[in-house]
Amino acid sequence: MLRLSACLLPLLAVQAAAADAPAEAAPEQLAALHLEWLDRSVDPGRDFFQFANGGWLKSNPIPAAYSSWGVDQILAQQNQDFIHSLLESAAQDSAAAPGSEERKIGDFYASGMDEAGIEKAGIEPLRAELQRIADLQLRADLSSELAHLQAIGVDALFGLDQMQDFKDSSQVIGVAMQGGLGLPDRDYYLKQDAKFTKIRAEYLRHLARSFILLGDDPAAAAREAHSVMAFETRLARASMPVEEERDPHAIYHPMEREALQRAAPAIDWPGYFEALGHPELQRINLAMPQFFAAASREMQRTPLTEWRSYLRWHLAEEFSPYLSKAFVDEAFNLTKVLRGNQEQLPRWRRVANAEDHVLGFAVGHLYVQKKFPPEAKRQVLEILHGIRAALQQDLSGVPWMSQATRAKALDKLALIEERIGYPEVWRDYGALQVDRGPYVLNLMRANAYESARELAKIGKPVDRSDWDMVPQEVNAYYDPSMNNINFPAGILQPPYFDPKAAAAVNYGAIGAVIGHEITHGFDDEGSQFDGHGNLVNWWTDTDTQRFQAGVDCIARQFSQYTVDGGLHVKGKLVTGEAIADLGGLLLALRAFAASPGADSAPVIGGYTPLQQLFIGYAHSWADLYRPELARELATADPHPLPEFRVNGTLANVPAFREAFKLAPDSPLLKPDACVIW
Numbered sequence: 001m002l003r004l005s006a007c008l009l010p011l012l013a014v015q016a017a018a019a020d021a022p023a024e025a026a027p028e029q030l031a032a033l034h035l036e037w038l039d040r041s042v043d044p045g046r047d048f049f050q051f052a053n054g055g056w057l058k059s060n061p062i063p064a065a066y067s068s069w070g071v072d073q074i075l076a077q078q079n080q081d082f083i084h085s086l087l088e089s090a091a092q093d094s095a096a097a098p099g100s101e102e103r104k105i106g107d108f109y110a111s112g113m114d115e116a117g118i119e120k121a122g123i124e125p126l127r128a129e130l131q132r133i134a135d136l137q138l139r140a141d142l143s144s145e146l147a148h149l150q151a152i153g154v155d156a157l158f159g160l161d162q163m164q165d166f167k168d169s170s171q172v173i174g175v176a177m178q179g180g181l182g183l184p185d186r187d188y189y190l191k192q193d194a195k196f197t198k199i200r201a202e203y204l205r206h207l208a209r210s211f212i213l214l215g216d217d218p219a220a221a222a223r224e225a226h227s228v229m230a231f232e233t234r235l236a237r238a239s240m241p242v243e244e245e246r247d248p249h250a251i252y253h254p255m256e257r258e259a260l261q262r263a264a265p266a267i268d269w270p271g272y273f274e275a276l277g278h279p280e281l282q283r284i285n286l287a288m289p290q291f292f293a294a295a296s297r298e299m300q301r302t303p304l305t306e307w308r309s310y311l312r313w314h315l316a317e318e319f320s321p322y323l324s325k326a327f328v329d330e331a332f333n334l335t336k337v338l339r340g341n342q343e344q345l346p347r348w349r350r351v352a353n354a355e356d357h358v359l360g361f362a363v364g365h366l367y368v369q370k371k372f373p374p375e376a377k378r379q380v381l382e383i384l385h386g387i388r389a390a391l392q393q394d395l396s397g398v399p400w401m402s403q404a405t406r407a408k409a410l411d412k413l414a415l416i417e418e419r420i421g422y423p424e425v426w427r428d429y430g431a432l433q434v435d436r437g438p439y440v441l442n443l444m445r446a447n448a449y450e451s452a453r454e455l456a457k458i459g460k461p462v463d464r465s466d467w468d469m470v471p472q473e474v475n476a477y478y479d480p481s482m483n484n485i486n487f488p489a490g491i492l493q494p495p496y497f498d499p500k501a502a503a504a505v506n507y508g509a510i511g512a513v514i515g516h517e518i519t520h521g522f523d524d525e526g527s528q529f530d531g532h533g534n535l536v537n538w539w540t541d542t543d544t545q546r547f548q549a550g551v552d553c554i555a556r557q558f559s560q561y562t563v564d565g566g567l568h569v570k571g572k573l574v575t576g577e578a579i580a581d582l583g584g585l586l587l588a589l590r591a592f593a594a595s596p597g598a599d600s601a602p603v604i605g606g607y608t609p610l611q612q613l614f615i616g617y618a619h620s621w622a623d624l625y626r627p628e629l630a631r632e633l634a635t636a637d638p639h640p641l642p643e644f645r646v647n648g649t650l651a652n653v654p655a656f657r658e659a660f661k662l663a664p665d666s667p668l669l670k671p672d673a674c675v676i677w
């Protein structure tokens with residue numbers, strides 16, 4: 001249709017053209033599109049993130065107690081508000097049977113809310129642990145003390161966990177991972193830019209104040225702070241960069257006892273396993289051999305006095321948030337420096353967060369009984385199956401892929417297991433002792449319980465019923481060794497999934513989330529695992545090269561983005577997530593187009609169904625970060641910031657350009673769009 005009026009904004013042209021579509025939108029669909037979130041003064045072809053979310057961002061400044069604020073945080077807060085009443089009533093219910101989950105939930109909450117009791121106890125609850133460290137007189141005892149501290153949750157030098165063997169996913173083996181840094185990433189110790197340098201100076205002051213709180217005089221505290229800083233800097237230098245950790249081959253070095261002893265000779269491995277309660281452990285994946293070689297050298301050379309300082313600091317680091325006000329405030333000082341929060345969360349929210357960590361599935365069990373209607377599950381499954389079908393069709397038609405690789409890819413897709421809402425088997429907290437205080441001891445016991453639960457899986461058949469996320473969490477995940485996609489009940493709510501919204505909006509939001517998780521099975525990391533979760537190469541060499549060209553394109557694109565005064569995003573760190581975003585959105589588009597009502601979908605508020613889908617997508621990323629947190633995420637987290645997840649993804653989506661009738665030279669578009677799937 002020819003329009004006579006030339007429009008100022010591309011959007012208006014589309015609104016006029018859309019008048020051809022006769023379907024009527026229901027008022028609740030208009031409400032669920034949230035047009036009030038838009039900032040129409042922004043050109044969608046320049047900055048779609050601002051166009052779609054500018055109105056929302058303006059009226060939702062980051063609250064003082066948060067380092068980021070967005071639709072995900074608000075939903076998480078609503079979930080927590082609901083859980084709050086469960087916790088309160090459990091704490092008041094003295095009739096709950098001793099040992100029952102309800103009793104544990106209530107007792108834990110009561111212990112955390114007992115501010116007066118916590119204040120009165122001061123450092124006392126930590127005494128026994130501090131004494132153990134003070135008693136450490138022999139280098140030979142260091143390994144078992146590390147095991148003990150790690151088990152109660154302290155980030156002492158490294159960590160031991162379980163994993164499915166990358167090359168035989170039916171087996172569970174132990175894995176030793178680097179750790180032991182007090183700052184978020186090795187870059188914080190090693191990079192020379194002004195902001196990192198300033199953070200190091202603040203960290204040093206924080207260390208000194210922490211030692212004073214632990215009872216040392218200022219001169220000793222300053223000395224210890226410097227020693228810890230030097231020690232952690234040596235560890236940082238030996239640590240594998242976070243982007244390399246994404247390569248499963250780089251972190252796969254399974255070995256038997258003898259090889260383990262050779263790789264890190266100063267660690268008393270038999271004593272270490274014994275102290276963890278697993279003297280029988282044989283085969284361990286030493287994920288970062290270089291780090292462990294360096295750790296072993298430290299165990300040989302660093303004086304025990306310095307070791308004691310290091311261990312006391314990490315004990316304080318882990319447990320300060322659960323102690324008296326002086327400790328809580330000092331821990332918060334570091335949070336402020338690293339993430340920019342201005343004030344602390346109300347106590348009940350901090351306790352509820354801890355409770356999610358300690359008894360999350362017990363709380364989640366109560367949560368889903370009230371908050372997860374079967375109808376929501378049915379509708380989400382319908383979208384999920386549409387997304388699966390779209391990927392199947394997609395894989396069948398990728399022009400660059402050989403038949404051999406295609407067949408394997410389709411096999412893998414068919415084997416992806418889908419899990420929605422909550423686990424079928426609820427976690428057993430039976431043996432976990434929870435009481436009304438001291439609060440911090442509840443945390444220690446819970447950490448030890450969780451560590452033992454994980455390590456007990458080693459050598460046993462894989463437990464496929466376990467979930468990595470609690471039901472109330474606003475998130476989702478793909479597990480390459482399980483080859484499953486997981487969507488906790490917490491995220492299956494507006495604005496991700498809204499039963500009142502038009503289908504296009506739901507496809508743009510939860511549809512893209514589902515597509516994101518499925519695509520993880522085929523991103524640069526996931527694609528190295530087959531349908532049974534084994535690390536085997538099912539690609540022909542030519543296909544690998546072609547796929548890699550797309551991956552490199554994404555890495556180059558995201559490397560150009562900067563945060564907090566010019567710090568560049570690590571392209572190689574974020575490729576997996578960026579590929580999943582791109583694949584997820586493309587799948588959502590295709591699944592929507594193939595869905596039953598797509599042809600007659602209504603124009604809403606002047607926006608075509610496709611435009612609604614893109615707006616729904618951007619709305620699911622309405623999120624702002626403080627510069628300090630943006631720096632941390634750009635340094636250490638594989639997820640790009642929401643702004644890049646919207647604009648960077650759309651730059652590679654041709655349908656976006658068409659939907660908004662954008663000029664080909666619109667700044668947001670890439671002339672050389674990256675193509676993956």
Ligand SMILES: [Zn+2]
Nearest residue numbers: 516520577580
């Ligand atoms: Zn992801």
